[in-house]
Amino acid sequence: ELKKNEKLAKLHQEIINLECNLKDTATNVVISDGDSDSRIMFIGEAPGAKEDLAGKPFVGDAGLLLNKMIGFIGLSREKIYISNIVFWRPPGNRTPNDKEILSCLPLTRKHIYLIKPKLLILVGSIAAKSLLKTKDGITKLRGKEHKYYDDEYKLIIPARAIFHPAYLMRNP
Numbered sequence: 001e002l003k004k005n006e007k008l009a010k011l012h013q014e015i016i017n018l019e020c021n022l023k024d025t026a027t028n029v030v031i032s033d034g035d036s037d038s039r040i041m042f043i044g045e046a047p048g049a050k051e052d053l054a055g056k057p058f059v060g061d062a063g064l065l066l067n068k069m070i071g072f073i074g075l076s077r078e079k080i081y082i083s084n085i086v087f088w089r090p091p092g093n094r095t096p097n098d099k100e101i102l103s104c105l106p107l108t109r110k111h112i113y114l115i116k117p118k119l120l121i122l123v124g125s126i127a128a129k130s131l132l133k134t135k136d137g138i139t140k141l142r143g144k145e146h147k148y149y150d151d152e153y154k155l156i157i158p159a160r161a162i163f164h165p166a167y168l169m170r171n172p
């Protein structure tokens with residue numbers, strides 16, 4: 001039986017080998033940041049330009065705002081774990097399409113299974129829709145308790161959806 005960090009290293013390799021058209025235009029793969037033993041896992045949408053260059057999620061302006069939001073509840077980036085729905089930057093920061101989301105989703109599900117957080121924070125409508133299997137928008141989903149279900153991995157994890165910090169910057 002492999003240890004958690006060995007399983008995560010294997011997952012990283014599987015992600016790198018994934019077939020996804022976003023790889024053709026991206027500079028780096030962007031997988032995760034933070035504490036893999038954290039009880040809270042945040043999942044965003046997709047890497048932007050800064051993330052693509054750094055190979056790390058949420059390091060641009062939206063990331064700086066997210067850090068403040070996390071700070072206001074007495075946590076810090078080092079104490080949470082963070083990933084995205086897709087692992088490569090969509091060209092021009094467009095929204096990832098269904099095909100791109102679906103090609104990454106099996107490994108995002110595995111990622112959640114390996115981290116086993118007590119709480120999932122779905123950052124923005126793409127993460128919320130993709131993982132709560134709903135067509136409802138973020139305005140309807142936020143402020144409510146949800147559950148993330150994965151029958152295959154036998155997971156039921158409390159989940160919350162929040163406005164994406166990039167959306168909050170455009171709509172302060």
Ligand code: URA
Pocket residue numbers: 044045046047048051056057058059060062063084166
């Ligand atoms: N926005 C996201 O959703 N994820 C990132 O990693 C950066 C910006």
